[in-house]
Amino acid sequence: MTPMIARLLPNPTPARAAAILRRVFGRIHAPVAFRLWEGTEVRLSGDEALTTIVIKSPETFLSLIKDPTPYAFAEAYVSGAVDFEGAIFEVMPVANEVEELRVPALQKLRLLLSLWRG
Numbered sequence: 419m420t421p422m423i424a425r426l427l428p429n430p431t432p433a434r435a436a437a438i439l440r441r442v443f444g445r446i447h448a449p450v451a452f453r454l455w456e457g458t459e460v461r462l463s464g465d466e467a468l469t470t471i472v473i474k475s476p477e478t479f480l481s482l483i484k485d486p487t488p489y490a491f492a493e494a495y496v497s498g499a500v501d502f503e504g505a506i507f508e509v510m511p512v513a514n515e516v517e518e519l520r521v522p523a524l525q526k527l528r529l530l531l532s533l534w535r536g
């Protein structure tokens with residue numbers, strides 16, 4: 419990515435990223451959490467997380483929000499952009515729930531645009 423393009427992309431704050439993760443993945447009922455690049459933990463339920471998905475950079479976060487599918491998470495894992503902590507087999511039911519998520523294009527656009535507002 420060229421430096422000029424990188425400057426045009428939003429730089430999500432951890433608080434805004436956490437709100438977006440809750441909005442996109444909040445319907446998942448599995449005991450899973452996300453940990454952001456700077457250490458903020460985002461739990462999706464009140465239960466203690468059996469698995470934590472570690473998002474290693476704001477760029478990875480943006481990529482996963484643009485395409486919140488199990489395939490995108492698998493690609494990010496293989497490339498080292500995310501990691502899984504805890505019981506890896508606990509992720510499988512989560513993948514099934516993510517597969518059923520539908521984020522309409524207009525909602526994705528609103529969420530991405532909200533990153534420029536902070």
